[in-house]
Amino acid sequence: MEKPIVAFKNVTKIYKLFKNPRQRMLGLFFKYFAPPTMKAVDDVSFKVQRGESVALLGKNGAGKSTILKMMTGVCFPTMGEVEVNGIVSALLELTTGFDPEFTGSENIQLKCQIMGLTEEEIKKLEPDIVEFASIGEYIDQPVRTYSSGMKARLGFAISVNIQPEILIIDEVLSVGDDAFKAKCLKKVNEIMSDDDVTLLFVTHMVDVAKEFCKRGIFLQKGKIIFDGDIDTAIEKYETSLKVLEEEKKKKKS
Numbered sequence: 001m002e003k004p005i006v007a008f009k010n011v012t013k014i015y016k017l018f019k020n021p022r023q024r025m026l027g028l029f030f031k032y033f034a035p036p037t038m039k040a041v042d043d044v045s046f047k048v049q050r051g052e053s054v055a056l057l058g059k060n061g062a063g064k065s066t067i068l069k070m071m072t073g074v075c076f077p078t079m080g081e082v083e084v085n086g087i088v089s090a091l092l093e094l095t096t097g098f099d100p101e102f103t104g105s106e107n108i109q110l111k112c113q114i115m116g117l118t119e120e121e122i123k124k125l126e127p128d129i130v131e132f133a134s135i136g137e138y139i140d141q142p143v144r145t146y147s148s149g150m151k152a153r154l155g156f157a158i159s160v161n162i163q164p165e166i167l168i169i170d171e172v173l174s175v176g177d178d179a180f181k182a183k184c185l186k187k188v189n190e191i192m193s194d195d196d197v198t199l200l201f202v203t204h205m206v207d208v209a210k211e212f213c214k215r216g217i218f219l220q221k222g223k224i225i226f227d228g229d230i231d232t233a234i235e236k237y238e239t240s241l242k243v244l245e246e247e248k249k250k251k252k253s
Contacts, residue, residue, distance in 0.1 A: 003085060004047040005166060005198050006071060011080035013041040013066050013222075040066040042222035043080070050086070050165075053192065053199040055209040055230060057237040058219035059244070064202045067219075068168050071200065086198065089115075089164030091156060100144035104135065104154055107143055111158050125161050132187070133157035134180070153180060160187045167191055170202040188212065206234045 017036045018024040026033040041063040048054055056064040069075045070082050072090045098107050108129055112122040130139050133154045135146070143151060160167075169188070185208075191197055192212060203209050209216065209230060216233020218226040218240075226236045 002049060005050045005084070005086045006048040006200070007081075007083040008044050008046050008067070008070075009081040009083070011041055011044045011067075011070065011077045011082060012039065013063075013070065013075065014039050014078040039222055041070075041077075044219075044222070044224055045080075046217060046224065046227055048198060048200065050198055051195045052215060053213040054201065054215045054217060055213035055233065056200065056202045056217050056219065057206075057209065057233055059241065061221075062219040063222040064219060065170055066222075068170050068200060068202060071166075071168060084166065086165030087116075087162075088166045088168060089159045089162050090168040091159050091170065098143050098151060098155070101142055103142055104133070104139040104146075105130070107154065108158060111155075112162065115162055117162065129154075129157045129161050132161060132183070156184060160184075160191060164191070164197065166198045166200065168200045206238065209234065 015038045016027060017038055018027060019035075023033070023035055027035055044063070044067065056067060058064055066075065068090070070077055071084055072088055076082075099110060102110060105126070108126055109122060112125065117125070133139070133156075135150050135153060138146060138150060143154075146154070167188070188199075189212075192199055199212060201209065201213055213230050215228065216226070216230040216237075217224055218233045218236050220240065225240075226233055
């Protein structure tokens with residue numbers, strides 16, 4: 001069997017909950033200082049094969065974004081092993097890595113270099129990135145002069161144009177106006193037309209999950225509750241939301 005492009009093996013992620021910078025400093029230098037902790041991901045195991053499209057479903061705090069961040073190396077597991085075998089393009093925090101004093105063009109160079117692209121590859125991709133971002137003459141202005149929407153558009157344009165093997169999306173298809181949203185969805189569809197591209201997708205929009213994904217992983221409190229076909233995963237997710245809503249109504253009454 002082909003080696004999985006992503007594999008989580010008994011992964012647990014525990015965050016220390018420091019109330020302020022002083023507590024964080026104490027935690028670094030004094031072993032006796034033990035702040036409260038939160039288990040964001042709890043003994044999670046799954047594999048994703050090349051070309052699969054997988055939606056991670058669950059309410060806020062279920063562990064979805066933490067799983068994606070561990071795939072991209074933004075954070076690391078407290079226990080267990082995460083294995084990623086491919087070029088990752090992550091649509092998470094789109095403006096991460098931008099230098100506010102650099103122009104849009106200079107930040108394209110910077111982010112592409114961080115992603116491991118050569119000068120030749122960057123030169124070839126830059127016109128497509130600039131065209132997709134659609135920020136006009138601002139491409140030659142410092143990023144500090146951009147609105148948050150303009151920065152997100154530029155970040156999205158860079159991430160979707162580097163020809164990734166693994167595309168990771170976390171609720172960022174809402175950047176910009178309706179026309180740009182449609183443009184983003186179309187671009188993701190183009191990327192997914194390549195059978196070798198793997199998609200990991202976090203969204204609360206179940207219709208979008210159905211459009212892009214064939215498999216769903218439903219999470220609650222950091223644990224996998226269901227891993228299988230997307231329709232069943234969505235059904236279990238929506239049922240859990242209804243149960244939660246009923247519980248809230250009972251508490252109020």
